[in-house]
Amino acid sequence: MRLNEIVFNDAKPVEGYGPGFFRIGGQVIQGAVITAPSGTRTWGGFDDIPALEALAAHTDVIFIGTGSEIAHLPTGLREQLEKAGVGVEAMASPAAARTYNVLLSEGRRVALAMLPI
Structure with missing residues (x-):
């Protein structure tokens, strides 16, 4: 078996999560979070569309x-993002974190916004 080291460049993978927090790139963030190659910061939730x-x-x-359970996104949020030309996929936060990490390791242009579990 051959093991390859993954280089994330500027993007930071999700390393862990728990009740009310996420650990991304060694930093613990309380509450909702956005992470992308441009950085990681807190997020205002579904109403924070500009972010x-x-x-x-x-x-x-x-x-x-969407937290511990999958939920539908508010229609306005999905419409605004699609109008901006970006795809959006909703899933439970643990699944979103795993999916983000896999695609990030492949060098894809992805971002992640999560509500805490």
Whole structure:
């Protein structure tokens, strides 16, 4: 078996999560979070559409973690992101974190916004 080291460049993978927090690139963040190659910061949730739209120029798809359970995104949020030309996929936050990490390791142009579990 051959093991290859993954180089994430400027993007930081999700290393862990728990009740109310995420650990990304060695940093613990309380509450909702956005992470992309441009950086990691807190997120205002579904109403914070401008923060997600700002990722559109450098992102093909944004994974949105809806917390511990999968939930539908508000229609306005999905419409605004699609209008900005970025794909959006909603899933439970643990699944969104795993999917983001895999695609990030492949060098894809992805971003992640998650609500805590």
